[in-house]
Amino acid sequence: MTDERIHILKDILLDLHQGASPDSVQERFNQTFAGVSAIEISLMEHELMNSDSGVTFEDVMSLCDVHANLFKQAIQHVEVADADQAGHPVRVFKDENLALRAALIRIRRLLESYEQAEDSAIRTEIIKGLQRQLALLGQFDNHYRRKEELFFPLMEKYGHDSPPKVMWGVDDQIRDLFAIVQTDSQQLEEQGIEVLKQSFEAFAVEFESMIFKEESILLMILLECFTQDDWLQIAGESDTFGYAIIRPKEKWTPERHNFTSERNEEAVSEVVGTEQVIHHRIDTPDGELSISFTPKKQSEQETQAFGNGYLSIEQANLILNHLPMEITFVNKDDIFQYYNDAVPSEEMIFKRTPSQVGRHVELCHPPKLLPKVRAIFTALHEGRKDKFEMWFNSESRGQFVHVTYKAVRDVAGEFQGVLEYVQDIAPYRAIETDVYREIDE
Structure with missing residues (x-):
């Protein structure tokens, strides 16, 4: 894939953006490309949206149907x-x-x-x-x-x-x-x-x-x-996230090749002083490879200062996962960094999965919500607000959802990120008595 082909694809879509008809560029496309891969389509759109061509996200979205029709007969089929x-x-x-x-x-x-x-x-x-x-x-x-x-x-x-x-x-x-x-x-x-x-x-x-x-x-x-x-x-x-009309009847279990089983390996452990040392020997076609290393100490059980007391990493993780709310942390660079496991993912109000961790927060929301997302994070980042609250009644789920976006600042007042916590407050709204102690029952 050459830069020249990407630029030609870019020029074709720019012509369409400026009002050219699909028919007028079809012949040029056919003459230039015997076949174009979906990767090239992706790179072309990326270049359009990130260059000084003047083409915006909205422009590319409006051209989406033209892309599909233009490339319909030319996309290479990839079999897996x-x-x-x-x-x-x-x-x-x-x-x-x-x-x-x-x-x-x-x-x-x-x-x-x-x-x-x-x-x-x-x-x-x-x-x-x-x-x-x-x-x-x-x-x-x-x-x-x-x-x-x-x-x-x-x-x-x-x-x-x-x-x-x-x-x-x-x-x-x-x-x-x-x-x-x-x-x-x-x-x-x-x-x-x-x-x-x-x-x-x-x-x-x-x-x-x-x-x-x-x-x-x-x-x-x-x-x-x-x-x-x-x-x-x-x-x-x-x-x-569920499925549409049908569910997979069986779990996909691909054939996996175990390369390590084909090698002759041997591991020996010994204590040197107070440290455990692992000696790992691997026989390869080109000779014997030996590696010695000291395993990292397991520190999850070691307590360290946390606020007004001490907690181990394992304890802190358990506490976060036992809080009766869904917690999400977006760091100061607007990267989705953490969420807790208060409930199974399929029961979450705002569903989170491991694949979302590491994404820019704007990519975690539908495009139509971006203005609101940007407004919230900008106000919290700049210190114009310390938190935003919102709530809504979800009749289909029987929940009354309360959401808070809270600015996280360090002891010096410097912005470190945004904490989002979400909970179903329907049980609290249903309380009718002034006093209740479950232990008295």
């Missing part, structure tokens, strides 16, 4: 045997898309049946079926969240930060279109079938386009750069 195995995240992702497409077809048929039906009883039954199918289709949000929370963080670690921003922005637009469909379906009898058909087709067009982008662009990038360990991490964390 693991991806076809049951339970592999790619296989699950594609199976979900098949199920979601099937739901779209069923909903279209129900809309046609409703339009043709004259009997009110039949229409009532069709509405019930329509609501069931829309509920199934609405599970696409689980599909999107796994993509956004598990795929995107790893993409960023490999330097592909532009496609996640673009795709997450389009995901949110699709979510907004589906919300309109849900509202129109609930008002079907008042508004008439045409209103619902129009809003559904507006959603379906964008939704089906996203399926193409996922399978022909996104997955191609992932299959080229993700390792087997990356896919295993994703598979292990996927249950946290």
Whole structure:
């Protein structure tokens, strides 16, 4: 992959940005490229958004459909045997898309049946079926969240930060279109079938386009750069966010090659003075390799000063994990650095996974929320505010969620980061008595 090819791709999209039609650049594209990989698409978008070309994130997002159509016939297919195995995240992702497409077809048929039906009883039954199918289709949000929370963080670690921003922005637009469909379906009898058909087709067009982008662009990038360990991490964390319509029937267990079993190794331990020393010998085709080292001392049980007392690292970790709230710490450089394990990840109010640790806080939020995120962190960082609070009633989960963003400052008053703590305060809001002591029961 040469710089020249990247620049040509960049020029083509700049032409489109400036108003050129897709047809006018198609011939140039075909003459220049016998095939273009998804990696090049990613690098091109990254260059556009991070250069002085004047192209912004919003511009690239608006060109997303043009990208897909332009590269549809030219994307190189990358085969990875693991991806076809049951339970592999790619296989699950594609199976979900098949199920979601099937739901779209069923909903279209129900809309046609409703339009043709004259009997009110039949229409009532069709509405019930329509609501069931829309509920199934609405599970696409689980599909999107796994993509956004598990795929995107790893993409960023490999330097592909532009496609996640673009795709997450389009995901949110699709979510907004589906919300309109849900509202129109609930008002079907008042508004008439045409209103619902129009809003559904507006959603379906964008939704089906996203399926193409996922399978022909996104997955191609992932299959080229993700390792087997990356896919295993994703598979292990996927249950946290759930699935769309179908669940993997079995756990993906890839064939793993144990290279150490092919070597003749021997380890001997001895005590030298007060220190334990490990002597490790490995026979290789080129000769014998010997390594001696002193293992690091286990310090988790050693206490050290903590505030007004003493705690070991293990005790501090246990205390943080037993607090009745979800805690997240973002450091002074706006990097998501820590979260506690107060509850299993699938039960979290704001779901966190290990793959999110190390991300910039802005990449952990949908693009449409970035102005609010930036406003909060800027005010806390600059000292204009010490904390922000918010709360909302989550009827679907039976929770009343209270969220606090608290500036963390050292003894000198210097900003060190932001502590977010989240808790369900519904049980406290339900308290009706002035006094209660459980021990008295």
